[in-house]
Amino acid sequence: MKRIGIVGGTGYTGAELLRLLLAHPEAEVVTITSRAEQGREVAELYPNLRGITSLRFDRPDEAPLADCDLVFFATPNGVAMKQVPGLLAQGVRVIDLAADFRLHDANQWAEWYGQPHHCPELLDFAVYGLPEVNRQLIQEAQLVANPGCYPTAVQLALLPLIKHKLVDLQSLIADTKSGVSGAGRGANVGTLLCETSENFKAYGVAGHRHLPEIVQGLAQAGQVDIQQVALTFVPHLTPMIRGIHATCYGKLSVAGTNLQELFEQHYIHEPFVDVMPASSHPETRSVKGSNLCRIAVHQPLQKDTVVVLSVIDNLVKGAAGQAVQNMNIMLGFPEQLGLQVTAVLP
Amino acid sequence: MKRIGIVGGTGYTGAELLRLLLAHPEAEVVTITSRAEQGREVAELYPNLRGITSLRFDRPDEAPLADCDLVFFATPNGVAMKQVPGLLAQGVRVIDLAADFRLHDANQWAEWYGQPHHCPELLDFAVYGLPEVNRQLIQEAQLVANPGCYPTAVQLALLPLIKHKLVDLQSLIADTKSGVSGAGRGANVGTLLCETSENFKAYGVAGHRHLPEIVQGLAQAGQVDIQQVALTFVPHLTPMIRGIHATCYGKLSVAGTNLQELFEQHYIHEPFVDVMPASSHPETRSVKGSNLCRIAVHQPLQKDTVVVLSVIDNLVKGAAGQAVQNMNIMLGFPEQLGLQVTAVLP
Amino acid sequence: MKRIGIVGGTGYTGAELLRLLLAHPEAEVVTITSRAEQGREVAELYPNLRGITSLRFDRPDEAPLADCDLVFFATPNGVAMKQVPGLLAQGVRVIDLAADFRLHDANQWAEWYGQPHHCPELLDFAVYGLPEVNRQLIQEAQLVANPGCYPTAVQLALLPLIKHKLVDLQSLIADTKSGVSGAGRGANVGTLLCETSENFKAYGVAGHRHLPEIVQGLAQAGQVDIQQVALTFVPHLTPMIRGIHATCYGKLSVAGTNLQELFEQHYIHEPFVDVMPASSHPETRSVKGSNLCRIAVHQPLQKDTVVVLSVIDNLVKGAAGQAVQNMNIMLGFPEQLGLQVTAVLP
Amino acid sequence: MKRIGIVGGTGYTGAELLRLLLAHPEAEVVTITSRAEQGREVAELYPNLRGITSLRFDRPDEAPLADCDLVFFATPNGVAMKQVPGLLAQGVRVIDLAADFRLHDANQWAEWYGQPHHCPELLDFAVYGLPEVNRQLIQEAQLVANPGCYPTAVQLALLPLIKHKLVDLQSLIADTKSGVSGAGRGANVGTLLCETSENFKAYGVAGHRHLPEIVQGLAQAGQVDIQQVALTFVPHLTPMIRGIHATCYGKLSVAGTNLQELFEQHYIHEPFVDVMPASSHPETRSVKGSNLCRIAVHQPLQKDTVVVLSVIDNLVKGAAGQAVQNMNIMLGFPEQLGLQVTAVLP
Known part of the structure; x- marks a missing residue:
């Protein structure tokens, strides 16, 4: 079992990540953070998870992120770029579901996202997490920029x-x-x-x-x-x-x-x-x-x-599912592990 | 008051026509036909019209279409082309909301609609009822082909x-x-x-x-x-x-x-x-x-x-509303008469 | 034409009131207020009204409410009760679409709405605006409490x-x-x-x-x-x-x-x-x-x-439409004036 | 692996059964029948199943139902009661998702369903499949009447x-x-x-x-x-x-x-x-x-x-899921097997 953290768990992407990881046989979510909802049970916000998990939202600065094997950021744009360097330095691998590391060009990033980039030196270090293009690079990546939807x-x-x-x-x-x-x-x-x-x-x-x-x-x-x-x-x-x-x-x-x-x-x-x-x-x-x-x-x-x-x-191939697919590749699991869900129809 | 007929009144287009014409100060719907629902009150199918009209669906072959000033066809493709020549001969003006008279080329019509055209001689006689293009021609038209949505x-x-x-x-x-x-x-x-x-x-x-x-x-x-x-x-x-x-x-x-x-x-x-x-x-x-x-x-x-x-x-500018706009032009009414409805929002 | 004001026009109830009153042949909306959106065109918030009105939201304290024959309050609970006494004193008739004057008992009001009532002396003065019950009283009322939905x-x-x-x-x-x-x-x-x-x-x-x-x-x-x-x-x-x-x-x-x-x-x-x-x-x-x-x-x-x-x-019989019905009764118009709208279906 | 049949697979209940059974580790769907769609791939009707199953709809009279351990009927009311006696005689256990065996009183059945019951002698033989009430009886049941939604x-x-x-x-x-x-x-x-x-x-x-x-x-x-x-x-x-x-x-x-x-x-x-x-x-x-x-x-x-x-x-606890729960009880599997699905939200 790998220890997994989710930073920013109240949004739909974070909740979807949690839903997928709770059903993943090799992942254990050890922390999910939220500044606004700290202390509250996740299942209160996401009633589908009632009975499935008893996790509560952790305060971001108290969460045991450094003890994780891999941390997902499901935060607004601009948050991950401030925290990722520290985690990488501690040997934690990161998948960012926001846009912080998707563009290679820091100027272009600044222009489209309306703020200077905080760690432009990581833009070329990050691997763009589209497995159909970059599967090999993702395997060894320390930092994966999960693509937009x-x-x-x-x-x-x-x-x-x-x-x-x-x-x-x-x-x-x-x-x-x-x-x-x-x-x-x-x-x-x-x-x-x-x-x-x-x-x-x-x-x-x-x-x-x-x-x-x-x-x-x-x-x-x-x-x-x-x-x-x-x-x-x-x-x-x-x-x-x-x-x-x-x-x-x-x-x-x-x-x-x-x-x-x-x-x-x-x-x-x-x-x-x-x-x-x-x-x-x-x-x-x-x-x-x-x-x-x-x-x-x-x-x-x-x-x-x-x-x-x-x-x-x-929210799946366009966000959380692709992030889990990237995690599987990074951690050496079968790529489809935990992701073989059939759509419910009608 | 002009006498108006609607052929094919059970579909959404026919019902929308009826709703608009019931509120039109110069139009009186004297007949609305349906083979399948003959004898039934229109308001049973369209409960919004309960209390607004007591019209019942007439049998197509018993409806007083020849006595109308103008007849709308809100029928499936291929129906109007069989009945329109007779009505025109009796001096009734026609607006067809189906596709029967929209294309000028009978071969092209046959190819796209899967059947030979029944009265190709009318294809050039019909005026394509897009008022923003053909307003002048519509004024005098005997037969208007109302555009598709x-x-x-x-x-x-x-x-x-x-x-x-x-x-x-x-x-x-x-x-x-x-x-x-x-x-x-x-x-x-x-x-x-x-x-x-x-x-x-x-x-x-x-x-x-x-x-x-x-x-x-x-x-x-x-x-x-x-x-x-x-x-x-x-x-x-x-x-x-x-x-x-x-x-x-x-x-x-x-x-x-x-x-x-x-x-x-x-x-x-x-x-x-x-x-x-x-x-x-x-x-x-x-x-x-x-x-x-x-x-x-x-x-x-x-x-x-x-x-x-x-x-x-x-159903309005894409069908029934445009048809009423065409009717207004044909019959010399102000073009916006009966059509100044504000969308209900939210 | 009667001069009408709407206090609190950004909500759905205020916008619905405006839509109905814009089509009312005897009412002229002279002001619609909003603290948050002052100066902005109403049609920016409600794109269905584009081309129908060029009204902009007025600052509440600058709106010519005292010059109105009748003012509607479409504000959150607790707002009208502070402003209504002043308007009544100036001879302006009021219809409140919020709950401020619906209950006769000030203690009960305080209990359910979580704040003391600001002018309990008006609770018996106000007429509960359900025309099917209180039509006669509404005719002469200076203050009508429009019922909840x-x-x-x-x-x-x-x-x-x-x-x-x-x-x-x-x-x-x-x-x-x-x-x-x-x-x-x-x-x-x-x-x-x-x-x-x-x-x-x-x-x-x-x-x-x-x-x-x-x-x-x-x-x-x-x-x-x-x-x-x-x-x-x-x-x-x-x-x-x-x-x-x-x-x-x-x-x-x-x-x-x-x-x-x-x-x-x-x-x-x-x-x-x-x-x-x-x-x-x-x-x-x-x-x-x-x-x-x-x-x-x-x-x-x-x-x-x-x-x-x-x-x-x-939003209509449960709010704005019933308010217009009450206005019609108060101002001596036919009760259905401006309210004979057929539902659009489907 | 138990051999499972589904009679009547084109409806939503049959398709939901199939979705659940395809993910069930101890069940193998050997046939799914449809008179109207025989020969067609199930995944054409239910595109969510594309890539998950290559099953085609079998003709009802050619389906290997007698070789099944258990057969589900997801047919309109009145169908199962004609075929179930034959299957029971061959030792096949049956879960009927329609209403044929839910009422104990054949007269009451005839009154509410508008036709005489075909095998009233089975009404007391059938077990009403609400596990929270009849778990013990369901274990040994040959015929389970799955409750309505x-x-x-x-x-x-x-x-x-x-x-x-x-x-x-x-x-x-x-x-x-x-x-x-x-x-x-x-x-x-x-x-x-x-x-x-x-x-x-x-x-x-x-x-x-x-x-x-x-x-x-x-x-x-x-x-x-x-x-x-x-x-x-x-x-x-x-x-x-x-x-x-x-x-x-x-x-x-x-x-x-x-x-x-x-x-x-x-x-x-x-x-x-x-x-x-x-x-x-x-x-x-x-x-x-x-x-x-x-x-x-x-x-x-x-x-x-x-x-x-x-x-x-x-479609789940109200139909197909409860049917699988009943199947699990009947066949001695853990009651939750194949049913531990978390709702997808939002």
Whole structure:
């Protein structure tokens, strides 16, 4: 049993991590912290956990994080970068579910996140935790930057095309739709049921923080500079709790490729990517609560625009599940351990 | 008071027409027909209408349609084309809310709708009922083809760009999201609450019937042949009852235009198109139950991709409301008569 | 045109009042106030009102309330009682949509609302604004206490039985279900979509503030002391935006009454109470956005328990609509003026 | 590994059974049948199962049911009673999830289900599968009648009070609320998203088939004749997929009992009944996908009406999960085997 800590346990991501880790046969959560809820039973906030765990939220500064084998940060952006150096120095491995270590460029980070980076020297030390790209590096990583939810869905959709240089990198569009849980458990008017139910809207069209993260990943896959990738990224808020659906578009620069076969081959060994049969339309409910990403590739009317549809659960493959997948890789467990959950449907 | 008939009144479109016409000061609904529900009170199916109307569904073949000034068809595709010629011959004006008269080309109609057209000679006689394009023609029309819901949202979003030849017609993408009412009131497993709630998916990516209708309209606006317009059209099903959100993309072929001003000018005299301020994100709930189309135009990061967001209520501006707007134009009423409804929010 | 003011316009009740009054032919809203949003356009918070009004929120202390013919308070409990005496002194008539003047007994008020009452001398001066009970008194009232949402639904369901002394007053149960908008527009975790969607729960079983209000009304109808009424009141939160469904139970103390006829006769002249046919099940959607209360009375298996089902829109008949109905009565307008809205369905 | 068959696998109950059994370490589903979908992959209907199972629906008359150790019937009412006698004769044990064997009285069955019972001789042979009541009998049972969803929630709420003779059996009320999945996967207009979302209504107030089942169970617990139990049962349809909330009322016939302690003691050894702390309000989401029933007992204002709140997942503890619990008991497995699933929240 490995000793695991969770910093920032009141949000949906932290709670989802806890749910997954409580069912994981090789992980023992020894502490989960919260400044606002310290001393309170986790099951009071998350009634599904009543009877499953008697954990209470620890004060962050009293939590036995240094005694952990691995610590997850499920904190707001900007928190982990202040505490991670200390933990690393004590030999604790870290997975950060926030954005602190996702971008390589400290200036870009400062620009998109509105504050200077606290430890830019770690940006190249951190490994971007998309196992389908960086599995080998993750094994030895001391610090893993867990990808954002949209970046996971969009990169998995576009990587096969870009790796094989099949699309015009100046033509990319990612039209993404997220359930409301992506906005977190904060008390905001904008995510009340009365404001989001029976409603659909775009947001952040002028520029969303996940854009540079996606572009960085796509540029790396295409072995080009980030300036060579032009991605239009439009996120939307959908009246449901969980799920991301990415609809990605690109102009094919090469004709005649069997895209279905290409995608199937690309992901043939991936335990958590399901390339669906030709003509499929993946549904977000089919992955709810599961760590799967389901993908379908289309070439409508055989024209030169390729459409890739991908779905994930934003809190699982888009956050906590992928973090556990990374933990499994880092700690040498089978990659699917504790993650073989089937979506509950309907 | 004009005498109005509704053929096919059990579906959501027919019921919405009835709701609007019951509140219209110059229209009297003299008959609403249904084969399946003949004799039954409309208010039994639509409990909101209890106390508002005592109309019962008439047998189609007994309904006094010939005595009407204007008849709406809210029937499945393929029904109106069989009955309309007879009504026109009796001097009754017709608005068809189905697709029977939307395409000019009978072969194209047959291909997309899977049956030969019954009266191809009427295809050029019918006027496509998008008032923002064809207001003058609608005034004198005997037969109006009311546009589809997606085509309304997408055309209103793209027309200003195309009229002014600002976008590459080969680069168009319409990523559209619809509430479930767009699928009608039929008893289908696919539209059960348990199959659609907490779920998001695309459908019809290989080709949707609204595609040729949109392309026809865009080509006409751009004064080009339909072959010169390449539109990728991907509709999605959203877990809500009403509303369409179209997210439209195009490559600008001309730089430097003030798109905000262009859109505002283009629609400055339109009573039912609201161009929102720069940086806006229109919400479907803001038009629920209303005949408005709200539009916002964006140029993310000042690059050469333009993003136009438009929202309508699929059953109002996307169907029954636009039909009443057309009726107002045809019968010489003020265009907004009976249509000045504010969306109920939250 | 009467000059109308709204104090506290950012909440759902204030916004609903504004929506109704903007469509009212005899009312002109001259001011709507908000401390938090002063200076901001109302349509920014309520995008459905864009193009309908250009009102901005006024600072409460600068608003021309004294120049109004009638002022509505849509403020949190405890606010109106501090400002109403001054307005009354200036001859302004007031309708309070909060609970400040609903209870006659200042001690009871203090007990349930956790603070002493600021002007107990007004408690008997205020008229309880349930038109179906107090229409005559409302006509001349200077201060009307608009009923709570649950109290409206429950009283309208039970009054006919109690007036005719048909039920055991010690046996009453009101099992009520409300949409989430009843909890207001405050930024609370408990009313986030992610906390309330796909969920159903009771709350406040130990005692809800609407209980004494209902008991007071029922006791008055039965001409008994409030101690003689024992009502068990259990509210529940339902995953929808609008609507209250009250399921009320009582033991019949007299056998053989035709309850259907009794209810129909009792409400025969009421414009906003619809007694449905025997065996009906009223639906909340049938009154969404409308001021109607629909009621059905059942006597299952002909036993001695009567079940009365009633539905209202909590923001209309349960708040703003009833307030406008009261305004109409106070100002001598036809009672239905501006309130003849049909629910939008689906 | 035991060989398991499922008859009637296209409905939500059958699919939920399959989901649970696929994760069960001692069960192997050897056949799942469907007349309508024979030959089709189960994962086409239930996309969550894609990659988890390659089972296809078998023709009912070709399925190897006789080779099974145990067969579940997840068929419409009236189907199992025709096939069960044959299977029992071949030594196959059966759990029927429909209502065929729930009532002991064939006349009562015929009256409520509208057809004569096909094998009334089995009604006393069948064991009513509520483990919290009949665990011992279930162990040896050849035929188990799995309880209905409402009967499970209501009986678990009321049994402690009735066993201890604390309530007036003539005063019982069960006001129950169910998600839409309780109505099944049939193609009905009444369960479309557009008809049920943003809506709340009662149904079947005049008499619902689960009423005699509940009364039978309560009478047995109270050791009285069914005529001595008067239960008013009012079910409601709630706009969500899964979950039942029962709000049960009774007049206490004995004062002074510590009800909290009574409930805790009554269920202290039950693995799937969670008596919550005093003043709790159980939420349906806390048991979604899980086999738990969570219960809270209240005595509002210390008066003589007791209120018991209970929640279950209608498809799990209300159907498939309870069936697996019964299977575990019958086959000698640990009762919780394969059922230790935590609800996914949010």
